[in-house]
Amino acid sequence: MTERPRSRVQSVDRAALMLGALAESDSSGLGLADLAAHLGVARSTVHAMLRTLEAHGLVAEVPGPRFVLGTGLIRLGDIASSQLPIADLARPVLSALAQATGLTTRLAIADDGFPVFVAKVDGPGAVRFTTPLGSRESPNTSAAGKIILADLTEARVRELVHEVGLPKRTQRTITTITRLLDELARVRAQGYAVDDEEDLEGVFCVAAGVRDRADRLVGAVSTTGIKSEQRARSAADLGAVVREHADRLAARLGH
Amino acid sequence: MTERPRSRVQSVDRAALMLGALAESDSSGLGLADLAAHLGVARSTVHAMLRTLEAHGLVAEVPGPRFVLGTGLIRLGDIASSQLPIADLARPVLSALAQATGLTTRLAIADDGFPVFVAKVDGPGAVRFTTPLGSRESPNTSAAGKIILADLTEARVRELVHEVGLPKRTQRTITTITRLLDELARVRAQGYAVDDEEDLEGVFCVAAGVRDRADRLVGAVSTTGIKSEQRARSAADLGAVVREHADRLAARLGH
DNA sequence: ACGCTCGTTCGGCATTACCGAATGGCTTTC
DNA sequence: GAAAGCCATTCGGTAATGCCGAACGAGCGT
Numbered sequence: 001m002t003e004r005p006r007s008r009v010q011s012v013d014r015a016a017l018m019l020g021a022l023a024e025s026d027s028s029g030l031g032l033a034d035l036a037a038h039l040g041v042a043r044s045t046v047h048a049m050l051r052t053l054e055a056h057g058l059v060a061e062v063p064g065p066r067f068v069l070g071t072g073l074i075r076l077g078d079i080a081s082s083q084l085p086i087a088d089l090a091r092p093v094l095s096a097l098a099q100a101t102g103l104t105t106r107l108a109i110a111d112d113g114f115p116v117f118v119a120k121v122d123g124p125g126a127v128r129f130t131t132p133l134g135s136r137e138s139p140n141t142s143a144a145g146k147i148i149l150a151d152l153t154e155a156r157v158r159e160l161v162h163e164v165g166l167p168k169r170t171q172r173t174i175t176t177i178t179r180l181l182d183e184l185a186r187v188r189a190q191g192y193a194v195d196d197e198e199d200l201e202g203v204f205c206v207a208a209g210v211r212d213r214a215d216r217l218v219g220a221v222s223t224t225g226i227k228s229e230q231r232a233r234s235a236a237d238l239g240a241v242v243r244e245h246a247d248r249l250a251a252r253l254g255h
Numbered sequence: 256m257t258e259r260p261r262s263r264v265q266s267v268d269r270a271a272l273m274l275g276a277l278a279e280s281d282s283s284g285l286g287l288a289d290l291a292a293h294l295g296v297a298r299s300t301v302h303a304m305l306r307t308l309e310a311h312g313l314v315a316e317v318p319g320p321r322f323v324l325g326t327g328l329i330r331l332g333d334i335a336s337s338q339l340p341i342a343d344l345a346r347p348v349l350s351a352l353a354q355a356t357g358l359t360t361r362l363a364i365a366d367d368g369f370p371v372f373v374a375k376v377d378g379p380g381a382v383r384f385t386t387p388l389g390s391r392e393s394p395n396t397s398a399a400g401k402i403i404l405a406d407l408t409e410a411r412v413r414e415l416v417h418e419v420g421l422p423k424r425t426q427r428t429i430t431t432i433t434r435l436l437d438e439l440a441r442v443r444a445q446g447y448a449v450d451d452e453e454d455l456e457g458v459f460c461v462a463a464g465v466r467d468r469a470d471r472l473v474g475a476v477s478t479t480g481i482k483s484e485q486r487a488r489s490a491a492d493l494g495a496v497v498r499e500h501a502d503r504l505a506a507r508l509g510h
Numbered sequence: 511a512c513g514c515t516c517g518t519t520c521g522g523c524a525t526t527a528c529c530g531a532a533t534g535g536c537t538t539t540c
Numbered sequence: 541g542a543a544a545g546c547c548a549t550t551c552g553g554t555a556a557t558g559c560c561g562a563a564c565g566a567g568c569g570t
Contacts, residue, residue, distance in 0.1 A: 008303060008306060008307045008310065009266050009270075009303050009304050009307045009526090009527065010525090010526065010527080010558085010559095011264050011266045011267050011526090011527085011557095011558065011559090012266050012267060012270045012304055012307045012308065013307050013310075013311075015264075015267045015270065016307070016308070016310075016311035016313060017311075019331060020311070023330070023331055023334045023335075026338075027337075027338040027339070027340055029338075031515095031516075031517090032516075032517060032518095033515080033516070033517085041559080041560085042559065042560050042561070043516090043517080043518090043560095043561095044517095044518080044519080044520090044559080044560070044561080045558075045559055045560070047517070047518065047519095048263060048264050048558075048559090049264050049267055051263060052263045052264045052267045052268050052271070053267065053271065055263065055268075055271075056268075056271035056272075056275070057389075058271060064516095065516075065517070068335075068338050069331060069334060069335035069338055070335065071335065071364075071366060071371045071373060071389045072389060073328065073331045073332045073335040073389070074332045074335050074336050074371075074373055074388050074389035075278070075332070075387060075388055075389025075390050076274060076278055076324060076328045076331075076332060076389070077328045077329045077330070077331060077332015077333060077335070077388075077389075078332060078387060078388035078389060079278045079324060079387065080278075080323075080324035080325065080326065080328040080329050080332070081329050082282075083281075083282040083284075083323050083324055084282070085282060091377065092377075095377070109326075111326060116326050118326060118329055122346065122347075122350070132330060132333060132334065133329050133330055133332075133333035134312075134326045134327060134328070134329035134330025134331070134332075134333060135330050264557090264558065265527085265528095265556095265557070265558080266526095266527065266528090266557090266558085286546095286547075286548090287547075287548060287549095288546080288547075288548090296528080296529085297528065297529050297530070298529095298530095298547095298548080298549090299528080299529070299530080299548095299549080299550080299551090300527075300528055300529070302548065302549065302550095303527080303528090305548095319547095320536095320547070320548070
């Protein structure tokens with residue numbers, strides 16, 4: 001048997017893995033047999049779990065028969081984000097920023113050194129990005145990630161980099177610790193961070209940090225756009241606008 | 256022991272109940288002992304489950320120590336709503352309707368005769384409603400609920416009413432089956448539904464149905480506002496605007 | 511009409527999750 | 541400042557419970 005921490009419940013573990021598998025499937029969902037194969041357990045086991053999850057609305061059955069994530073998760077996700085006080089306060093600010101820039105805007109919070117996006121507002125008529133909410137992103141390839149890293153000590157940054165490396169997503173991705181530290185110094189100096197096609201070809205981001213009344217960094221406001229559509233405004237101009245809205249959110253937090 | 260269906264997993268059942276309890280708590284979360292008392296199980300049992308859920312990001316620990324819903328649920332909820340093709344298509348339409356009316360707009364889908372709101376866009380500068388996503392609402396007290404009921408046979412409506420009754424939320428709530436059937440006939444005739452302070456004092460809703468290419472009702476577009484702030488526009492005018500946007504969404508579905 | 515695959519049910523075995531008591535760290539209270 | 545309370549956590553033992561595999565029956569596709 002593989003070593004499993006003592007204080008973990010096998011069936012709950014498997015249930016969470018099932019939800020993860022359904023999350024990674026496309027919108028047509030997965031069949032019971034697919035899930036059984038994916039987890040390496042008997043069909044009947046998966047069946048019992050699915051029915052249990054279904055009773056709580058975490059999973060739904062669609063004609064096929066196939067299974068997809070249920071509307072109960074929409075409810076829990078909505079509540080989870082409203083339980084983060086910052087996310088609720090941020091939405092109006094994100095809306096205003098989306099209006100002002102025409103871009104998709106998001107709020108990231110720092111989760112153990114990684115940016116996690118917890119709220120988003122799509123720009124008016126903008127190309128719909130597949131900007132997943134709630135997933136941890138690479139800290140070195142996103143503007144919000146740089147904001148978060150810039151708040152840590154150099155030692156901690158080195159530690160994180162040592163743990164997860166500096167995944168190269170595009171040609172422009174920062175892949176050396178030296179260049180990363182330089183970049184973080186620049187971020188601190190100018191008060192905003194830029195991701196210039198470092199995560200996705202043709203896509204740029206600009207982000208600025210948000211601090212609470214104790215002056216601790218609690219999150220980052222971020223805008224995302226298509227590079228070829230954004231020739232009019234300079235990075236510095238956009239940085240100032242994002243900075244201004246991030247400050248407005250900070251003010252709401254009592255900064 | 257209480258009779259429990261054979262094909263249900265106890266620990267997964269309890270895990271789901273724990274998430275539900277955390278969802279109903281305020282943003283400060285619950286302690287381990289609170290959860291144990293709430294479920295009537297040993298602290299150590301709850302502990303093992305919490306750690307398992309935490310490992311998957313479904314639960315997070317905050318200083319206290321207390322536990323709240325985790326960011327993983329934000330991710331799953333976001334994916335769950337994007338796996339509903341209609342929700343993704345609806346968001347731009349909801350945005351446009353929110354702009355046109357200045358009101359909060361939502362999309363409900365029919366879940367077994369009940370309306371479940373799966374997407375929302377807040378109106379510009381509007382009072383922020385606590386409009387929870389993903390929860391089942393009473394079909395007789397919401398405009399979207401009436402749209403859904405109006406699509407069912409009279410026999411099925413009577414069946415549903417017999418099951419869950421007609422909960423009286425305000426003085427204006429429809430509480431008799433006769434008046435409800437009359438109201439549903441009016442909804443069918445005029446093509447939109449109104450909730451005039453029938454769910455919440457001072458709050459009104461207007462909704463219109465959305466049909467797919469097979470002409471099946473798949474959801475309802477709904478607007479919500481404060482009655483005292485909405486004197487300018489008549490219900491009929493608003494109904495026409497909502498109807499128009501619902502049709503625009505139907506067109507996107509290939510209707 | 512046949513065969514396949516699907517979800518579903520049902521016993522039986524043993525793995526596993528549950529409990530209760532004991533531990534140590536932390537904040538609170540007098 | 542010390543002690544008392546509350547907290548999350550660990551650890552065996554027990555039996556309840558979830559897991560499996562095989563058999564059933566419905567629904568498609570051939």
